[in-house]
Amino acid sequence: MVLRLGTIVEQLGGELFGNPELDIQALAPLEAAGPQALSFLSNPKYRQQLAASKAGCVIVAPAMRDEARARGACIVADNPYLYFAHVTQLWQRARQRPAGPRIHPSAVVDPGAQVDPSALIGPLCVVERGARIGAHTVLKSRVTVSEDCVIGERCVLHPGVVIGADGFGFAKDGERWEKIEQLGAVRIGNDVEIGANTCIDRGALNDTVIEDGVKLDNLIQIGHNVRVGRNTAMAGCVGVAGSATIGANCTIGGSAGVLGHLSIADGVNVSSFSLVTRSLNKPGHYTGFYPLEDNASWEKNAATLKQLSTLRERLRALEKELKETKK
Amino acid sequence: MVLRLGTIVEQLGGELFGNPELDIQALAPLEAAGPQALSFLSNPKYRQQLAASKAGCVIVAPAMRDEARARGACIVADNPYLYFAHVTQLWQRARQRPAGPRIHPSAVVDPGAQVDPSALIGPLCVVERGARIGAHTVLKSRVTVSEDCVIGERCVLHPGVVIGADGFGFAKDGERWEKIEQLGAVRIGNDVEIGANTCIDRGALNDTVIEDGVKLDNLIQIGHNVRVGRNTAMAGCVGVAGSATIGANCTIGGSAGVLGHLSIADGVNVSSFSLVTRSLNKPGHYTGFYPLEDNASWEKNAATLKQLSTLRERLRALEKELKETKK
Amino acid sequence: MVLRLGTIVEQLGGELFGNPELDIQALAPLEAAGPQALSFLSNPKYRQQLAASKAGCVIVAPAMRDEARARGACIVADNPYLYFAHVTQLWQRARQRPAGPRIHPSAVVDPGAQVDPSALIGPLCVVERGARIGAHTVLKSRVTVSEDCVIGERCVLHPGVVIGADGFGFAKDGERWEKIEQLGAVRIGNDVEIGANTCIDRGALNDTVIEDGVKLDNLIQIGHNVRVGRNTAMAGCVGVAGSATIGANCTIGGSAGVLGHLSIADGVNVSSFSLVTRSLNKPGHYTGFYPLEDNASWEKNAATLKQLSTLRERLRALEKELKETKK
Numbered sequence: 005m006v007l008r009l010g011t012i013v014e015q016l017g018g019e020l021f022g023n024p025e026l027d028i029q030a031l032a033p034l035e036a037a038g039p040q041a042l043s044f045l046s047n048p049k050y051r052q053q054l055a056a057s058k059a060g061c062v063i064v065a066p067a068m069r070d071e072a073r074a075r076g077a078c079i080v081a082d083n084p085y086l087y088f089a090h091v092t093q094l095w096q097r098a099r100q101r102p103a104g105p106r107i108h109p110s111a112v113v114d115p116g117a118q119v120d121p122s123a124l125i126g127p128l129c130v131v132e133r134g135a136r137i138g139a140h141t142v143l144k145s146r147v148t149v150s151e152d153c154v155i156g157e158r159c160v161l162h163p164g165v166v167i168g169a170d171g172f173g174f175a176k177d178g179e180r181w182e183k184i185e186q187l188g189a190v191r192i193g194n195d196v197e198i199g200a201n202t203c204i205d206r207g208a209l210n211d212t213v214i215e216d217g218v219k220l221d222n223l224i225q226i227g228h229n230v231r232v233g234r235n236t237a238m239a240g241c242v243g244v245a246g247s248a249t250i251g252a253n254c255t256i257g258g259s260a261g262v263l264g265h266l267s268i269a270d271g272v273n274v275s276s277f278s279l280v281t282r283s284l285n286k287p288g289h290y291t292g293f294y295p296l297e298d299n300a301s302w303e304k305n306a307a308t309l310k311q312l313s314t315l316r317e318r319l320r321a322l323e324k325e326l327k328e329t330k331k
Numbered sequence: 332m333v334l335r336l337g338t339i340v341e342q343l344g345g346e347l348f349g350n351p352e353l354d355i356q357a358l359a360p361l362e363a364a365g366p367q368a369l370s371f372l373s374n375p376k377y378r379q380q381l382a383a384s385k386a387g388c389v390i391v392a393p394a395m396r397d398e399a400r401a402r403g404a405c406i407v408a409d410n411p412y413l414y415f416a417h418v419t420q421l422w423q424r425a426r427q428r429p430a431g432p433r434i435h436p437s438a439v440v441d442p443g444a445q446v447d448p449s450a451l452i453g454p455l456c457v458v459e460r461g462a463r464i465g466a467h468t469v470l471k472s473r474v475t476v477s478e479d480c481v482i483g484e485r486c487v488l489h490p491g492v493v494i495g496a497d498g499f500g501f502a503k504d505g506e507r508w509e510k511i512e513q514l515g516a517v518r519i520g521n522d523v524e525i526g527a528n529t530c531i532d533r534g535a536l537n538d539t540v541i542e543d544g545v546k547l548d549n550l551i552q553i554g555h556n557v558r559v560g561r562n563t564a565m566a567g568c569v570g571v572a573g574s575a576t577i578g579a580n581c582t583i584g585g586s587a588g589v590l591g592h593l594s595i596a597d598g599v600n601v602s603s604f605s606l607v608t609r610s611l612n613k614p615g616h617y618t619g620f621y622p623l624e625d626n627a628s629w630e631k632n633a634a635t636l637k638q639l640s641t642l643r644e645r646l647r648a649l650e651k652e653l654k655e656t657k658k
Numbered sequence: 659m660v661l662r663l664g665t666i667v668e669q670l671g672g673e674l675f676g677n678p679e680l681d682i683q684a685l686a687p688l689e690a691a692g693p694q695a696l697s698f699l700s701n702p703k704y705r706q707q708l709a710a711s712k713a714g715c716v717i718v719a720p721a722m723r724d725e726a727r728a729r730g731a732c733i734v735a736d737n738p739y740l741y742f743a744h745v746t747q748l749w750q751r752a753r754q755r756p757a758g759p760r761i762h763p764s765a766v767v768d769p770g771a772q773v774d775p776s777a778l779i780g781p782l783c784v785v786e787r788g789a790r791i792g793a794h795t796v797l798k799s800r801v802t803v804s805e806d807c808v809i810g811e812r813c814v815l816h817p818g819v820v821i822g823a824d825g826f827g828f829a830k831d832g833e834r835w836e837k838i839e840q841l842g843a844v845r846i847g848n849d850v851e852i853g854a855n856t857c858i859d860r861g862a863l864n865d866t867v868i869e870d871g872v873k874l875d876n877l878i879q880i881g882h883n884v885r886v887g888r889n890t891a892m893a894g895c896v897g898v899a900g901s902a903t904i905g906a907n908c909t910i911g912g913s914a915g916v917l918g919h920l921s922i923a924d925g926v927n928v929s930s931f932s933l934v935t936r937s938l939n940k941p942g943h944y945t946g947f948y949p950l951e952d953n954a955s956w957e958k959n960a961a962t963l964k965q966l967s968t969l970r971e972r973l974r975a976l977e978k979e980l981k982e983t984k985k
Contacts, residue, residue, distance in 0.1 A: 031863055032863055083831070085830075086836055088838070089828070089836040089838045090836070092862075110764075112472070127766040128800075130455060130490070132472075145802045148473055162820070163802040164802070164820050166490040166528060169471070169526065172566065175412045175413040177410070179544075179579075180562060181564060184415070185420050185422065186419075197824075199826060201491065201528050203527040209360060219828055219835050222859065223528075223857060225548070227567065235833050240826070240881065241897040245567070253833055258899055258915060258917075259913070261585055277915055279586075279620055279621075281623055291624060291629040292622055294621045295634075296935055296936070299942070301637065305637060305638075305640050308643050309959060310959060312639070315962075319972060319976070323972065325653060329653070437764075439782060457800060473800060475799045475817040477798075493800075493816070496816040497814070499873070499875040499893065501873055502740040503740070507871055508891060510743065510746075511746050512749065514685060532876065536687060537686075550877060552877045568895065588895075602953065605950055608950055616952065618950070618951060619948045621948045631966075632965075639966070645977065656983065
C-alpha cells in the first residue's frame with residue numbers, strides 16, 4: 005500500500021511542509037516510524053519523541069509547526085489526532101479488497117426483515133423477522149439481530165454481537181421463577197459501533213434504546229429497558245443492569261458496572277472497575293475500586309478494613325477521653 | 332394485538348371489576364399506560380401512581396381492591412407481579428407468528444445427537460455427538476451444545492451460548508502448561524434459562540451440573556465441575572470458578588465472582604461486584620465492593636487505605652499512651 | 659472405555675506396583691474412585707484420602723511410595739499431576755470417535771486464507787482473507803478469525819472465540835467520535851488455548867501478539883496492541899486494555915483487569931478481581947479487592963471508608979495533642 009503525501013493533503017486538508025511526491029508506505033507511532041511512514045504528535049508532552057523520530061512526515065498542531073519543520077516534513081492540522089483518524093480511514097479505503105456479496109449466502113435473513121440495499125450482512129449472521137438494518141450498516145460475521153430490533157445507519161456490529169435476546173425478567177412463584185415475556189425490542193441509532201460478543205437485551209414492555217454515536221467495546225452487557233445517551237462510550241466488559249438511564253457524552257471504564265433503575269447525568273466519567281450504585285445527577289469523574297497492593301500488604305489492610313467502623317468508634321472515644329483528660 | 336379483558340381472566344383467574352369486553356391493546360407500566368392498556372401494581376409504595384394512572388385496567392393485590400376500584404377497572408390477584416408474568420406469556424402466545432422449522436436447516440446437528448421432537452433448534456446452532464436436548468427446549472440462534480452434554484425440558488438457551496467447552500485445566504511441566512483433557516460433560520436440568528453468550532464448561536472427570544429452575548443472565552462464566560442448585564438466579568457477567576458448589580434459591584448479583592472449590596449454602600444472596608472467597612455456610616446477604624465516590628475523594632481515601640493497618644497500630648499506641656498518661 | 663494399567667505405563671513411563679492386567683474403566687478423584695478407577699495424589703496434604711480411597715490404582719510421588727503400596731496398586735511418577743494430565747490425554751485419544759471433515763462444510767473459509775492441511779476447522783467457523791491457521795490447530799465451532807490474523811500450531815480455539823475484531827479506537831471530533839481504522843492484525847503463537855467467547859482485538863497500527871504457550875479461559879477481553887508473554891495464563895472474564903504488555907509466566911485471576919499502556923514483569927501473579935493500574939516491574943503476588951462481609955457489616959465499614967482520610971487527620975491531630983499534653 006502506498007499513498008502520496010500530496011494525495012493525503014488534497015483529500016483531508018491541512019498545510020503540508022515537505023515534498024508532496026513522498027510515497028507513504030506505512031502509518032506508525034513516532035518512535036517506530038521510518039522514512040516512508042507518516043506519524044503524528046497529538047500531545048505536546050511527547051515533543052522529545054518528535055525531535056528523535058525518523059518518520060517521513062509528522063502530523064502536528066499549529067503550535068508545534070516550527071519545531072516540526074526544523075525536524076523535516078510535516079502536516080499542520082488543528083487536531084492532529086483527529087486528522088490521523090481520517091488518514092487511517094483513507095488508508096483503509098485505499099487498501100480495501102473487493103467486497104463480498106451484500107448479504108453473505110451463509111447468513112440467515114428472514115424474509116420479513118428489512119435490510120437496506122447499502123448494508124452489508126456478513127457470513128453466518130442471523131437477522132430475524134421484523135428486524136430493520138439501516139443504510140451503510142455492517143454486520144461482520146456471526147451477529148444476531150432478533151425479532152423487531154432496529155439498527156440505524158452507518159453502524160458496525162462486530163462478530164458475536166447479540167441484539168435483542170430476552171431481558172432477564174422473572175416473577176417469584178413460591179421458590180420457582182416465572183418468566184416475564186420480554187415484549188419490547190431494541191432500537192439503535194446511527195453511527196453506533198458495537199464490539200465483539202457484546203449483548204443488548206430487548207425491553208420488557210418498552211424498548212431498550214441506544215442513541216446516535218454510541219461506541220461500545222467488546223463483551224459488554226446492556227440489560228433490558230436501558231437507555232444510553234448520544235456519543236457515550238463504554239470500554240470492555242461493562243455491565244449495565246435493567247432500566248438504567250445513562251446520559252450523553254459519558255465514558256464508562258472497563259469492567260465497570262451500573263445498577264438498575266438509576267440515572268446518570270450527561271458528561272459523567274466512571275472509572276474502570278467502579279460500580280455505580282446510585283443516580284449521579286452532576287457531571288464529573290467517579291471512582292470506586294480497591295487499590296492494588298502487594299498481596300501481603302493487602303492481606304493486612306483488608307483484614308483491618310473489616311474493623312473500620314470499630315476503629316472509628318475507638319478514635320472517637322479517644323478524642324473524648326483526651327478532651328476530658330485535659331480539663 | 333388485542334386481548335379481551337374477559338379472556339385474560341377466563342384464562343388466568345383473578346377477580347375482574349370492570350367491563351370484560353374492554354379490548355387490551357398493550358401492557359404498560361402505570362405511568363405510561365393509556366386507556367387501552369393493562370398495568371399492574373406490585374408494590375404498595377407506588378400506590379400514588381395507581382391513583383394517577385390512565386390505565387384501562389390495573390392488576391392489584393386484595394389489600395388494594397378498594398383503592399383500585401375507586402380509580403376504575405381492576406383485576407384482583409394474590410400476587411399481582413406473578414399474575415402480570417402470566418399475562419406477558421398469554422400475550423406472547425397470542426402474538427406468536429408461525430414457528431419456523433423444528434430444526435432450522437442451517438443448524439448443524441450431529442446424527443449421534445438426540446433432539447426431542449418438541450424441541451426447537453434455531454439457525455446456525457451446533458449440537459454435537461451424544462448431546463441430548465429435552466422436550467420443549469428452545470435453542471435460539473448460534474448456540475453450541477458440545478459432545479455428550481444434556482439439556483433438560485422447557486429450557487431456553489439464548490444466542491451465542493456455549494455449553495460444554497473444555498474446562499480450564501492444565502498441569503505445570505516446568506514453565507509449560509500441559510493440558511488436562513476434560514472428560515466430563517454438562518448436565519442441565521429442566522426449566523433452566525441461559526442468557527446470551529453465557530458459557531458453561533464441561534467437567535474434568537465428573538460433570539458440571541445446573542439444577543432445575545436455574546436462571547442465568549448474559550455473559551456468565553461457569554467453570555468446570557461447578558454445581559448450581561435449584562432455582563438459583565445469577566445476573567449478567569458473573570464468573571464462577573471451577574468446582575464451586577452453589578446452593579438452591581441463591582441470587583448472585585451482576586459481575587460478582589465465586590472462587591473455586593468452595594460451597595455456598597442455600598438461600599445466600601451475593602451483592603453485585605462482590606467476590607466470594609470462602610465457603611458461606613449460612614443463608615444471608617453478603618457484600619464486598621468499594622463504594623463509589625467522586626474521584627478526588629476516592630484518591631485520598633484509597634491512598635489512606637494502603638496504610639490502614641499502620642493506622643490501626645498508631646491508634647492502638649495512642650490508646651496505650653493515653654492510658655499511661657492518665658495513671 | 660477401558661485401558662490396561664500396563665498399557666498406560668508402557669506409554670507414559672512411571673513405575674507400576676500392581677497387576678498390569680487391571681482394566682481401568684474410569685479416571686476419578688481419590689474419594690470417588692472405585693476398584694476399576696485410576697486416581698492420583700498430587701498434594702501430600704491429602705494423604706489421608708489416599709489411605710481411605712477405593713481406587714484400583716493411584717498415581718503418587720516417590721515420597722509417597724511406601725504409603726501407597728501399603729494401600730494397594732500404584733504408579734510412582736515424579737510429578738503425579740503432570741502424569742495424570744498425560745493419562746487424560748491418552749484416555750481422550752483412546753475414546754476418540756472418528757473425526758469429522760477437516761474443514762466442516764458449514765464453515766466459511768475465504769479462498770485467500772491459508773489453512774494447514776492438518777488443522778481442523780469446525781462447524782460454522784469463519785476464516786477471513788489473509789488469515790493463516792497453523793498445523794494441528796483446532797477451531798471448534800463458531801469461531802471467527804478475521805482478515806490477516808495468524809494462528810500458530812497446535813492451538814485450540816473454543817466456540818464463540820473472536821480473533822481480530824477492531825480495537826476500540828476513536829478520536830474526538832467535538833462531541834462525536836471519529837473512528838480510527840484498525841490497520842494491524844493479531845498474531846498468536848504455538849500451543850495457545852483460547853476459551854469460549856473470548857475476544858482478542860486487532861492492533862491499531864501494529865499487531866496484537868499472544869506468545870507461545872499462553873492459556874486464556876472463557877469470556878476474556880484482550881484489547882488492541884496488547885502483548886501477552888509466553889506461558890502466561892488468565893482465568894475467565896479478565897479484561898486487558900489496549901497496549902498493555904504482560905510478561906511471561908504470569909497468572910491473572912478471574913475477572914481481574916489490566917489498564918492500558920502499562921507493563922507487567924515476568925512471573926507476576928494477579929489475584930482475582932484485582933485491577934492493575936500501574937506497571938509492575940517486579941515479580942510477585944498482587945491483590946486489590948474489597949473483602950467479602952455480611953451485608954450489614956459491609957454497610958458500616960464502607961460508609962466509614964468514605965471518611966478514611968479524615969480519620970487519618972483526626973488521628974494525626976490526636977497524636978500531636980497527646981504529645982503536647984504530656985509536655
